[in-house]
Amino acid sequence: MKLLRGARVPAVTLIVSLASLLWIGTIFVHSATTGAEVPFPGAQAREHFQRIAFGMVFLSFFLVFDYRQLKHLAPLLYAAGLGLLCYLLVTKYVSSQGVVRWIRFGYLNLQPAELLKVFTVLLLARVLIPGRRPPQNWDQLLPFLIVGVPTVLVSLQPDLGTALVMPPALVAMLWTSGISGRRLFNYGAIAAALMPAAWFVLHEYQRMRLRVFLNPYEENPIIREASFQLRQSITAIGSGGTWGKGVGLGTQNYLGYLPEGHNDFIFAVIGEEWGLVGTLSVVALYLLLYVSCFAIAYRTREPFGRLVVVGITAELMFQTFINIAMTTGWAPVTGLPLPFVSWGGTALFVYLAALGIILGIALRPVRMVTPDGLQHGTSFR
């Protein structure tokens, strides 16, 4: 019974759903990279598994590491992340290469944008802790600056998908920090008013993706070519039916109609080979994972921890939603991988480390000691 108290239950459901998703990811990385005749695990699946194991090291580290230290480290980490990003952009403009997203770092291809996703949340949480000091006008702008700078820099890479994941985290964290609904609505209205201007900032390929998303079945040959990925992905998922075609037997998958089948479009492979049963299970697992995270946020008594959990979860949740919506044709194509399932690089390590932080928060619920000596006191505010 003791286990069930405190933050333990959500931690257990989190671990169970995470393990299931990682396992499903390994299966479908295998299926998407080899033919049905290759026994599991194939070379890619083995490498994916190694990467998961490597990511588990990060996860364990943050389980042991006291997350409260992160509060102090946050500005430093954020600055370091921005520095890496700037280094990338400078090399990009100096060498006039098209797209620069990685820094080679020994075994790793480091993606600073992925790191910044977490660092931004950490700094934001530190800034948004309520009641730290009386709110100034300056305070209203700061969170937007913290999110805005990396968002702009990342979208300059250009990697709009990753950049777009950060604003939802800001919204969720503002909301959790207790901002009034009215003010949040005002911010939303301003953002909506700025939306049309964004069209002019977009690259040609990004505009094309938007056009494709709006009408993938248009007869225009250019659109048809550009919408190939999207159409094939929808076709793969739809053709899976209720029970799917069986692992390794998805025709869209093994005949190569799904580009990036092991990566951004892995959900389409799942949909084709496991059918509705598989896709709903995966969605349910994600629901379980994120609700567990929010439960941890709910249970924890530490405001910094709560905001960090909310921010990270909002990012992951938004990314998951966008990825699945994209493969089913309800969102434009962005280069966002499906968290924990897609073939992993830096993203997988960062997500596992982030979950490590969340688990660390779950394992360290702050015991509030109220003046009357009761163990379970009220939460802040």
Place this chain on the structure above:
Amino acid sequence: MQRSRVVVLAMVTLVLCLVLGTRLVWLQAIDTLRYQQLADQNRLFTQFDTAPRGRILDRNGTVLAQDDFRHDVVYSLRELEEVRWLAKRLARILQKSGDDSTTPFSEEHLYQALERLRELTRDRLGTEPPPPLEPLIHQLAKPVARRLEKAVGQFPGSYPGLVVEWTSPEAASVWIAPDELFAGEAAVRRLERLLQTSGQALRSGALYERVAARYRAMQDPAFRVVVAGKEQQLVDRIKSLEEKLSASQPSEDATAAERREALQQRLKRLVTQLENLRNDPSAIHRLRQEWYESEELLTRDVPFAVVRELSYFPERYHGLKINERRMRTNLAGEALAALIGEVSEPQPGDIDTWIERGEPIVDSWIKEHGELRKLRDARAFDAVQDSAHHSNEAVGRTGIERVYDDRLRGRPGALGLELDVRSRPYGPELWKLPPVPGREIRLTLDLELCRHIYATLAQLDPYGASVLIGDPNTGALIGWGSYPSFDPELRFQNSAAYEAYNDAKPGGRRLNRPLCQVAPGSVFKLVVGLGAIQDGIIARGDRFTCVGVHDPERPDILRCRNHLGHMPLEMEISEALARSCNCFFYNLGGSRMGLERMRYWAGRFGFWAPLPGLPRRPVLKETTWHDAVPAMVAIGENFTTTAIDLFRLVCGIATRGKFALPHVVADAELARADYELELRAEAWNAVRSGMVAAVSYGTASDEQIGLCHYDIAVKTGTAETSWRATPRAALSKANHAWLVGFAPVEEPQLAIVICIERSPYHGGEAAGPVAVNLLEYLESHHGYRLRR
């Protein structure tokens, strides 16, 4: 406050998941059939194959025409020229090091170096032993060299001919094996030498020049030549379409409006294509890709030894492929070229006819109910296979190939394949409906006899000639001669040579002469004689005196010079036929019978009637007949008929009224398609005795001709042509000489028709010796007993 807000976020998550769930249920449970179809359309592909055409055999089973395979060698630049790829891969590895000393290894730099290496070793490519390794890079730093070595070890196919050799523990050199890197060029040069040794006159290096020209166009970064060519092509097509459009006025007619609409749409598409080509770099990129990957012809019709070598040692001929073509070969040669005829690819007219008849063209998109459709379903194909066409099948154009096209042509087969995203077949075929070969056709003709006929005619070398020999009882022809003819195996590369070949025979090489119109001359007197006796206009024993002129007032037109030694002469009808007296028939046909009766009797004897189983021949123009002078018609002038009609007449006379259908295809139905004509016995007897007498004392009785030694009944004819181009002095030398007859006289086994066009001699003189030659041949080779 904060805690409850977290609950709201959890609720948002739940809602988002529900949204996704709804979408998934819609896609995978409700609308799944549509997507299953789409997925199947992606991967399932039906490949249609043409079927072999049926063979044509002669009466002894000798093959006259059949499908043969020819072999071409093709290449694609992608397979042949990998230098650019190697430079690209090499540059990627060498530059990745981040070590500044290696940056001169740009792709372009490496590519140039490799091409220079090619120039150096060019002469030795494809020789035995292969040229030695050539150095590319010296002193490559250790980390880069190690990475390169690893890449070469992992994907040797991506680094053809690249060798990394460690010169010291800290540095390595990169060497190139020219025969492996330039395997494509080596292969082409090897093939060139092979062709030279197998006897083809081929200049050294000529073959690779074709590849090099294409490769050079590829190397141009702007791809200028090809883009300009494509642009010009588009501009021309747009111009011609615009002209077509401006020529067709908008009209009320629905089909015309539809056609105009289609033209407009095509024009719009072309204009978009042109705009894309001019403004869109990706269009040029696509064009380059197409150009790089498309299969191009390297050399045609390679000998079998080359095919064998390429199939046994494909690794020596990297990037080259053998393509098989099906060709129709006419093995009968000149003797039967026109009768057997030719085939060709389907022409727009054929395709329209098929569509009109509702016969599917399996490998093309056809408009059905206003939508372009294509056969995809195996079951559907099974049902229509018998009437199906392939857009690449051979269609009979002339001769027997055309008449029996439906029987000869095979039915296309189909193959269900699974294709991957790059349209390459994946795994074995899913289902297969093999093509149905066309049926064989056996002719009644004897190839050796036909060749003999042709050789005999060729010796004579007239302006034109036709010979028919057959069985008068069944109408089956065993000999068919049409001179001059063409060699069906000759293929002309330029029109001048073709014109010279045609001009050598002003009579025209491609005519099927037994089916061409010629005035029958005196042979027509048989028709007049038979008709007149049957009509009771004349009886045997009725006598008439010929004085050499029919109408004393116009002696220059209606004269008789056929029995100049016996003038004036009183005779009855048999003798008139034997001596071919013109005045007798001017009087009988022109004055007493009249045009209409002669026309009637010609029709009854099968003139101009349709002949199933034979290529079509011209029919009588009614106007010519009405404008004709009756007296001239009576002696077979002023109108035309064909040798095959006269053959039928001879069959009727030989069998006393059984008019068999002349035919060349062994078909029971054709052999039965005869008709009986019951005439008075007196009529048959009179005509037959006249024909017998022609050999004994009449027009063909000359000892020099030699027909008098045979048990044969003949009628000769000399049609004087009014051919305008002939100088007046030579007009008498331009006669169509006829000889028709049957042998033996009682129980005839052979009917024979010979026509020598524009001969300087009269009927018996010109055609008689040919007849004797053929009768001799038939006696010695076919066992007929025809002598008296």
